[in-house]
Amino acid sequence: MSSADKNLSVFTTEGLPDISNKKFAIVVAEWNSEVTDKLFEGAYQTLITYGALPANIVRGNVPGSFELTLASQWYAQRADIDAVIALGVVIQGETKHNDYINHAVAQGITNVSLKCDKPVIFGVLTPNNMEQALDRAGGVHGNKGDEAAITAIKMIGLKNLIL
Numbered sequence: 459m460s461s462a463d464k465n466l467s468v469f470t471t472e473g474l475p476d477i478s479n480k481k482f483a484i485v486v487a488e489w490n491s492e493v494t495d496k497l498f499e500g501a502y503q504t505l506i507t508y509g510a511l512p513a514n515i516v517r518g519n520v521p522g523s524f525e526l527t528l529a530s531q532w533y534a535q536r537a538d539i540d541a542v543i544a545l546g547v548v549i550q551g552e553t554k555h556n557d558y559i560n561h562a563v564a565q566g567i568t569n570v571s572l573k574c575d576k577p578v579i580f581g582v583l584t585p586n587n588m589e590q591a592l593d594r595a596g597g598v599h600g601n602k603g604d605e606a607a608i609t610a611i612k613m614i615g616l617k618n619l620i621l
């Protein structure tokens with residue numbers, strides 16, 4: 459088998475793996491929902507664009523970004539879920555509250571990913587204000603949800619190659 463054939467058998471569109479039989483959970487924080495709903499739309503549409511089936515994408519809402527970690531773990535523990543995408547927006551405030559949330563979620567999601575041995579993608583925006591958030595949720599700076607979905611797909615492909 460030539461290397462080109464091998465690539466074809468492993469990868470489909472633009473080097474990304476076939477995800478038509480993969481199942482995804484997208485966990486969405488309701489805090490700043492005007493932004494997180496756009497992040498969800500970006501992630502969902504990107505998964506569909508690259509071959510995921512609508513029936514294989516589940517959405518779970520949580521109250522705020524701090525709750526993303528536990529809900530991500532609940533999904534990641536499910537045998538049928540291949541990857542989890544956690545989406546939230548934590549806007550910098552006058553207090554340090556946002557820092558505590560950001561660090562807790564980043565660390566928590568890392569721990570879940572390692573514990574469950576599955577991609578759990580950190581799709582949390584940490585902008586200074588709402589304008590910056592919207593710029594990164596389908597605005598001039600793209601959509602962090604799209605990026606998170608591509609990252610999930612790439613990690614699934616990488617796992618298949620390495621293990």
Ligand code: DLZ
Pocket residue numbers: 487489490521522523524525546547548549555556559
């Ligand atoms: C409390 C809080 C604050 C101040 N800011 C945000 C935010 O910018 N983004 C977000 O997703 N959640 C925020 N929260 C809520 C916390 O994530 C969490 O839901 C509560 O502290 C309850 O655990």
